Amino acid sequence: MYDENCQGITVSFQILNDAIDPNNIKWQLDFTNPEGKEDEIQSWKTIYKIETRYIGFKNARIESWYGHYWEYMNRSKVSYLSDDLKAKCYDEFLRIDKGNHLNFIRKPALDGFLVGSTFAQAAIEAKYYSIPDSE
Numbered sequence: 001m002y003d004e005n006c007q008g009i010t011v012s013f014q015i016l017n018d019a020i021d022p023n024n025i026k027w028q029l030d031f032t033n034p035e036g037k038e039d040e041i042q043s044w045k046t047i048y049k050i051e052t053r054y055i056g057f058k059n060a061r062i063e064s065w066y067g068h069y070w071e072y073m074n075r076s077k078v079s080y081l082s083d084d085l086k087a088k089c090y091d092e093f094l095r096i097d098k099g100n101h102l103n104f105i106r107k108p109a110l111d112g113f114l115v116g117s118t119f120a121q122a123a124i125e126a127k128y129y130s131i132p133d134s135e
Helices: 036-048 050-073 083-098 102-118 120-127
Strands: 011-015 026-030
Touching: 011 102, 026 036, 026 050, 036 050, 050 083, 050 102, 050 120, 083 102, 102 120
Parallel strands: none
Antiparallel strands: 011 026
């Protein structure tokens, strides 16, 4: 039976092995609950194959999510702000972005990517500076 008094589950992503191609990054996915409902979390993960689903969802979107973040951080309209303040503003944008109902995955995945990936970040950023092939 579903526990209506549960305080929720926190999702966190950590990069174990970085790679240039975001699809080749090895991730660790952790779930925590302030009430210590480890057995319930394990059952939920097993029954619904949550880890596989969340990793697949993240893999399909992490490059786009980071690209959006990078573009925001490099906008001329916010260039007068410190990087720390820009990052805080972006976090607030994610918090209030009701149109993106999956920020409970997006935010922790992006946080893990920002901390753990230098290779893939560099590869994505390089695309913004590349000259398109002429036809």
